[in-house]
Amino acid sequence: MTAPIVHLASVGTCLPGDPVDNATLAKLVGVDETWAEMFIGNATRHFTVDLPTGEVRHTLADIAATAADRALTQAGLEPYDIDCVVMGTATPDQLMPATVNLVADRLGIDNVPTYQLQSGCAGAVQALDVARTLLLAERCGTVLVIGGDVCAKHLETDFDLGSRTSAELVNYVLFGDGAGAAVLSHEALGQRVVIRQVLNRLVGLGREPGQVVDWFGLGDRHTDRTAVFEDYKAIEEAVPALAQQTFWELMEDLGWGTHELDFLLPPQLSGRMSDRISDGMPAPNARRVNVVRHVGNNGNALPFLQLEELLRQWDGPGRALAVAIESSKWIKSGVALERS
Template identity: 80%
Template sequence: MTVTAAYLASVGTCLPGEPVDNATLAKLVGVDEQWADMFIGNTSRYFAVDLATGQLRHTLADLAATAADRALAQAGLEAGDIDCIVMGTATPDQLMPATVNLVADRLGIDNVPTYQLQSGCAGAIQAMDVARTMLLAGRCATVLVIGGDVCAKHLETDFDPGSRTSAELVNYVLFGDGAGAAVLSAEPLGQGIAVPQVLNRLVGLGREPGQVIDWFGLADRHSDRTVVSEDYKAIEAAVPVMASQMFWELLDGLGWSAEQVDYLLPPQLSGRMSDRISASMPAPRARRINVVRTVGNNGNALPFLQLAELLEQWQGPGRAVTVAVESSKWIKSGIALERT
């Protein structure tokens, strides 16, 4: 089979429970509501964990299976139509079995290749890259791509709010949980939006990680190491630059000009940072797609939530560019989309 293009057929998303606003966070974990609004810019987020009790209400497999079901329905496909599944996540439910295989089982998909990529915010784009490569190689006709994270399971819930610094509390304001899925196809199904390019670049040689999420086993579960840590100064300095670099790399590879971009989906660390990052990617005609303010930074779910919002707004022919940056070991990635 000769395949010359890959197409985005559909997108499905899933957010757990009801949104948690800054006033609720202030009561639960002691976050200053005005500080959250002014310096982070996120107004709400969704948690798979009940912060009041510490109970996990939704697993990543729960959220991913729901998002995948919705993507299949949007594309008018059944589980049996899927030839391959690729998933990107930084927070799998378990080390083994891989969460992608639990999701496949729930969907009733069997006897197909499955891949799970362990990666942060760029993992969703990396998964899209693998799917597109499989399609162009003629190995598959229809690929289900999934991305999601349950970040809240790494956050403490049993502590005295007054004992935490702003640097520790920022994670409760910044992050959220969720999952998304897309169907990519070798023929124009559903939305039938062409995916002419997907790029991923590791650019972390010799650079300290900007974010670390630790994993504890039985031997070190009582370690005093911090579970989640970030170098926000490094992230604020590096992400806009990396986003701009990927933006121009995508355009140069396709021969597009910035004036020809109709929609821009920038990396979204926070509501405040998304504006700064957007400004570093000059596209004078492009409408910006910003969802992080209301859903939180939910890692590998976020690109799919952006794409879902894009499809709601996108009418007629046009071009869109989405960029994601991972600060754990510095990965820049992006996708170009075109509707003719």
Template identity: 55%
Template sequence: MTHPCITAVGTALPGPAVDNDHLAKTLGVNREWVDLFIGTKTRHFAVDLTTGEQHSTLTDLAEEAAATAMRRAGARPQDIDFVVLATASPDELMPATVNKVADRLGLDQIPTYQLQSGCAGAIQALDLGRLLLQRPENRTGLVIGGDVCAKHLRLDRDFTRLPSHELVNYVLFGDGAGAVVLTGQEDAEGMAVHTVLNQFAGRGQPAGQVIRWFGAAESTDGVAPAEEDYKAIERRVPHLADEILWQLLETTGWTPEDLAYVLPPQLSGRMTRRITEHLQLPGAQEISCVADTGNNGNALPFFQLERLAERIRPGERALAICVESSKWLKGGFAVEGR
């Protein structure tokens, strides 16, 4: 059986890194709370925290990440047969961000797809790309994921009065984009994608995270733009991550001892440590980035893949695990170096 192959990865982060000192001073919150409760050291924003000016868009970051992936793969615009982009925060409702990115990359007369989801959208995009390569006319595609939280990053609030389920979003998240070149060519070098898991697991469960989209006709008085049930996330995510691990192992026929690397969920530095310990894979090297990049949603799996691509050798195997808490989605994939 021929597996599609990730031949190159590209990523993009906006602006300089924002450390916990800078963030704590900007928000007027306790730095030790950020260090201990979140466990993330730095993140990047598409907004200048001093002026409130947005200096990067999702289109900007997605174009940069995709162009980097194409350059590393040696792929020209005419080599790309489709583009898939996953995001929870498009620049506009229309035109779709994926089409603006395709235009900037010089792509034309090809199918484009935009998926609306949280961090699991990156897995859905990879799954769709894998399926599109089964069409005989498709040889190579671009799969992109990214998020920019500028629409909800209000800096004129009294953060000392915000409830924790709102405040956590200001210290947890960051911005970024990532992309891979995916091909169905049998002789391609890179990381072969053996399987992708994409499952809804939230039947009867309240949402763990809500991000609202306000329109001009809606009254938003007293309604938080974003909120998160962090206790529910802490309780459910480690168990869902364990389920994903064993589902992927069962599908591939691999054993825990076969794994050289594991890419755990990247909610925050603190949660990632807890989840990795819960998975009990001492023989697998952890590939994580959230402590440095912040939680940048659909970009995160691509940042992990970029780090993995630098290390994985032919024949080595890795599993990636992703849990989206919005309405509880399980995602993941299995790759092997070749």
């Protein structure tokens, strides 16, 4: 009996509104343009919120449904062809109903299992892992996988420019909003790329979180707790090492040599840091697929934006490796792809 194979059939993405460049951020929130380029390396990003007015123009469900619809179209499928929907996000529209179910409703998908995973940068890979596991167990034939985040809901737009610390201003330069989706199937549809391996591992035992995104109910809405916290020093120290570990674990598990890798998709924290991390992964023949400079760090959307760019560049047989590291409680994740 032939073992089941999981194919990546298509990828669709959605970036809300027009790109917001560093010059615009400098005028609106007081970010220094030179500093933004020198230390962060992100040139533009997209927001679901209109920064000058604070008006919310898109929800996560809005942009996730658009990305999912594009993925279905690319695969040549209709909503009724989907057997299961899995979504990864750190910023759902509400705690209930789950955003995955709002998206399924907009697409016209019903009477199928749905799963929503609450996670940060590794959430998209976790969603791919769940989908792949279901397909390998032959519980589904075609799965729609979605990842997205709306970070702008945590950015204040009405404040005194002189009241912000440099740590707070980093978030305006670093983060962005977006959504992505992929169709996974037993059948060699669309792109005909095979998912060879998925790694998803918590490595945070006894370690303090590198990122915290809190939420408040009516009972504690006046708390003094900080809503968003990042330990940038810990992230800068830990993520490159964890990325290298993930790289080698996947390569050794598959028996791939470093010279056999055609594409490398490094963790997308910022333009500068992603370049630094990819330099530490010895793949001399691999093209680096780095999109964060132009889309911002939009969490669970980023792996799909990378995959979309990968598929634009990928012509013919080859191998690709994607790595994502989550700093909230430290998760290593990655995906290995092959096209024959």
